[in-house]
Amino acid sequence: MDIWNGTTLLNLIKKPAAKARKSPSAPPVHEQVYQKLRAQILFGEMAPGQAVTIQGLTDSLGAGMTPVREAIRRLISDGALMFQGNRRVSVPVLSATDVEQLTFIRKKIEAELARRAAQHASPALVEELERIDAEVDSAISIGDVSGYLMQNYRFHSVLYDYADAPILSEMAERLWLRFGPSLRVVCGRFGTQNLPDRHKEMLTALRRRDAEGVSRAIEQDVDQGVQMVTAVLAERRSDS
Amino acid sequence: MDIWNGTTLLNLIKKPAAKARKSPSAPPVHEQVYQKLRAQILFGEMAPGQAVTIQGLTDSLGAGMTPVREAIRRLISDGALMFQGNRRVSVPVLSATDVEQLTFIRKKIEAELARRAAQHASPALVEELERIDAEVDSAISIGDVSGYLMQNYRFHSVLYDYADAPILSEMAERLWLRFGPSLRVVCGRFGTQNLPDRHKEMLTALRRRDAEGVSRAIEQDVDQGVQMVTAVLAERRSDS
DNA sequence: GCCCCGAAGATATGATCAAATTGCGCGCTG
DNA sequence: CAGCGCGCAATTTGATCATATCTTCGGGGC
Numbered sequence: 001m002d003i004w005n006g007t008t009l010l011n012l013i014k015k016p017a018a019k020a021r022k023s024p025s026a027p028p029v030h031e032q033v034y035q036k037l038r039a040q041i042l043f044g045e046m047a048p049g050q051a052v053t054i055q056g057l058t059d060s061l062g063a064g065m066t067p068v069r070e071a072i073r074r075l076i077s078d079g080a081l082m083f084q085g086n087r088r089v090s091v092p093v094l095s096a097t098d099v100e101q102l103t104f105i106r107k108k109i110e111a112e113l114a115r116r117a118a119q120h121a122s123p124a125l126v127e128e129l130e131r132i133d134a135e136v137d138s139a140i141s142i143g144d145v146s147g148y149l150m151q152n153y154r155f156h157s158v159l160y161d162y163a164d165a166p167i168l169s170e171m172a173e174r175l176w177l178r179f180g181p182s183l184r185v186v187c188g189r190f191g192t193q194n195l196p197d198r199h200k201e202m203l204t205a206l207r208r209r210d211a212e213g214v215s216r217a218i219e220q221d222v223d224q225g226v227q228m229v230t231a232v233l234a235e236r237r238s239d240s
Numbered sequence: 241m242d243i244w245n246g247t248t249l250l251n252l253i254k255k256p257a258a259k260a261r262k263s264p265s266a267p268p269v270h271e272q273v274y275q276k277l278r279a280q281i282l283f284g285e286m287a288p289g290q291a292v293t294i295q296g297l298t299d300s301l302g303a304g305m306t307p308v309r310e311a312i313r314r315l316i317s318d319g320a321l322m323f324q325g326n327r328r329v330s331v332p333v334l335s336a337t338d339v340e341q342l343t344f345i346r347k348k349i350e351a352e353l354a355r356r357a358a359q360h361a362s363p364a365l366v367e368e369l370e371r372i373d374a375e376v377d378s379a380i381s382i383g384d385v386s387g388y389l390m391q392n393y394r395f396h397s398v399l400y401d402y403a404d405a406p407i408l409s410e411m412a413e414r415l416w417l418r419f420g421p422s423l424r425v426v427c428g429r430f431g432t433q434n435l436p437d438r439h440k441e442m443l444t445a446l447r448r449r450d451a452e453g454v455s456r457a458i459e460q461d462v463d464q465g466v467q468m469v470t471a472v473l474a475e476r477r478s479d480s
Numbered sequence: 481g482c483c484c485c486g487a488a489g490a491t492a493t494g495a496t497c498a499a500a501t502t503g504c505g506c507g508c509t510g
Numbered sequence: 511c512a513g514c515g516c517g518c519a520a521t522t523t524g525a526t527c528a529t530a531t532c533t534t535c536g537g538g539g540c
Contacts, residue, residue: 065494268525
């Protein structure tokens with residue numbers, strides 16, 4: 001589906017100030033806007049509940065209204081933004097039942113993706129994941145929240161790409177999008193020190209082609225992450 | 241998410257020529273366009289592979305380009321339409337691996353929805369489903385393909401609503417959208433006589449609050465439907 | 481077989497209209 | 511007299527359209 005997804009998103013990770021405009025066959029503006037907003041949501045640059053205005057985005061991104069509108073519609077369909085009924089758009093705040101449903105389906109999908117990736121695993125994959133995991137650890141050790149979120153995302157993304165199941169991968173990405181804003185809050189609350197990281201188990205299981213082992217590790221990874229999110233959400237609830 | 245989803249879609253089923261324009265707090269045009277296109281795809285009025293042009297829709301729906309563009313972006317994000325890279329949009333043709341992935345996730349989600357609905361089941365629900373199932377049967381007996389597709393959709397939709405899991409329900413609807421165009425082809429090929437209908441088993445299990453029974457029946461329903469789709473797809477493959 | 485050109489369609493902008501929110505001033509009540 | 515709430519108006523924001531520009535595809539000429 002998302003033709004420019006891979007290239008553009010990775011470019012964003014590497015050089016956020018990329019300004020490729022007049023290059024041949026550049027992605028359309030609405031695609032660029034979509035990718036930028038998507039990255040902002042995925043990596044926690046937007047707070048849960050934050051209002052999103054079309055005109056604000058046309059100003060801050062320097063684009064016309066139509067492309068911005070299209071990007072917002074896509075993100076609403078992704079569940080990354082919420083249409084509030086009175087024509088207003090905002091970043092969703094996850095309720096307890098939201099988290100429960102999202103967790104259920106994340107486990108099913110990501111466990112399956114892990115299983116399939118394990119079956120197609122190659123030494124090259126393990127090596128690449130080890131490299132990314134090292135960056136995750138380094139981001140954690142220096143307390144770089146954005147770096148952690150991006151590299152952790154990249155770890156899972158690369159793994160799932162090997163599953164050779166684009167539809168399931170896309171669904172998984174959509175689910176990650178919904179957790180993005182809350183993850184940033186989690187990091188702000190708990191810091192980067194005791195973040196979930198079942199990557200070592202995954203890599204061990206991957207080396208032996210142990211599909212069920214990888215799958216189990218993923219489920220634990222999901223559970224740990226969700227646990228922190230629910231903890232923070234409960235805290236927020238009692239605050240208000 | 242979709243505020244007007246329930247009302248507008250049901251209105252569409254009952255009176256397709258509804259023209260509620262100036263009524264107070266009418267849905268925006270882009271929402272109306274989305275619902276109309278969605279219904280067309282869901283109920284098989286669009287063939288797999290069919291090209292979809294913006295200008296064609298602005299003419300046939302009598303709307304401006306901007307709302308049509310927004311609706312198309314949403315449907316692309318839903319997986320109901322496909323962006324072909326060269327600015328062209330079309331109704332997707334399901335490949336074998338597409339069907340396999342979609343089936344996997346449909347079973348997980350719809351089985352869970354059925355399980356949850358069974359736990360919340362009430363006599364009123366059973367009664368309503370019986371009424372709808374009667375309409376399904378009647379549509380089958382008179383060979384009314386559109387009627388069958390709509391009422392069958394309604395049967396599942398009403399059941400899943402009782403699960404009280406809006407996120408899962410929405411995901412299920414998205415998956416149905418992807419099968420819509422192929423279903424029409426299936427009906428055209430096999431007729432409405434031997435269509436899958438595990439509704440009777442579902443109702444029996446529902447009456448006893450047998451969550452696992454309902455869940456099993458749903459999985460069989462999904463499997464049967466998918467089997468016919470794969471059969472037709474294989475046929476198409478060998479044709480071309 | 482390759483290249484150029486015309487038509488069809490897609491992208492993007494800015495203007496215009498409508499709706500909703502915000503802030504302010506007034507009157508009412510304690 | 512001070513605080514509170516209500517309703518109107520100003521402004522912000524969203525929705526839609528008409529138009530201008532650019533791409534892509536297909537046919538005809540070299």
